[in-house]
Amino acid sequence: MFSTAARALASRSLPRAPSILPPSRSMLTVSRLSPSVAELTLDKAPANTLSLEMALAFSAAVSEIEADPSVTALLLRSSSTKIFSAGLDISEMSGPEPARLADFWRAIQGTYLSLYSSRLATVACIEGHAPAGGCLLSLMADYRIMTGGGPRIGLNETALGIAAPYWLKDMFVETVGRRNAELALLKGTLFTGEEALAVGLVDEVLPLEEVYPRAKEEVLKLARIPAKGRAETKRLLRGAAVDELLAGREADVAWFTEFVLEEGTQKGIKAYLDSLKKK
């Protein structure tokens, strides 16, 4: 677990405006795989996109799971075997109301701060597609297991005419290495499971029917690693990145909102959203 001060700062910066709906749990389910292992299932049809409400619900669920000292590990999965998460809800960025857009980005930052800095051992069970923000969710976990063959994973922001924020880019670079990250980010590459394994973006690739059983096996194994040593090791590995975002959180919100509100970006976002709907 990261410093109390850092956590307090993180939660104080989350949206509190009365216009924001309270986190809805209908988009997520939390269950237990064992007394010490929780399972968090994304359950927002059709594509588990990260809207403002979904992002708030996600962080709240992670915080609630963490607050139970008997829980030492978390499995993250989707209720759909076709889509893990299609990433940010693009409609949040199309013709947005500026205050909501800023709250949306704070909530997206909050998903990162909650899971990447979690004291829990975390495994992502990626049975379906995980583009952009879907890849972000999985990168925040400690271990990733993905289906081979069909589904794609990666950061395709460049192909959409936008850029991944620095904290997401940094997590990607840390995971796949500088050169692999440059090649993938500049092209907006979406990898198959096998390609993702080759660059180190995921840790295992299996046929669909074996992904969830194996993810359960792994998370139950990780849950047995002494919790204190693991939490401190994670803090040593990730603390600087988390602290950097905490210190520059509002500057990052300003960067995001300015870029998204630009006329050219708006045209691109609208065209992309229309193309998704026409598919």
Ligand SMILES: CCCCCCCC/C=C/C=C/CC(=O)SCCNC(=O)CCNC(=O)[C@H](O)C(C)(C)COP(=O)(O)OP(=O)(O)OC[C@H]1O[C@@H](n2cnc3c(N)ncnc32)[C@H](O)[C@@H]1OP(=O)(O)O
């Ligand atoms: C100087 C530079 C500054 C830069 C600052 C800008 C910073 C911006 C940073 C942002 C980072 C952004 C990261 C993101 O996450 S952006 C979102 C990227 N996501 C995608 O590109 C994925 C889009 N979706 C798909 O490719 C497919 O849906 C797929 C996941 C492959 C699944 O395909 P399929 O099974 O065929 O399902 P459908 O395409 O039919 O989708 C079902 C319905 O869901 C809607 N949908 C899908 N994805 C999204 C989305 N991301 N947002 C909103 N809605 C989405 C889709 O339209 C379908 O809806 P409907 O049933 O009504 O037709």
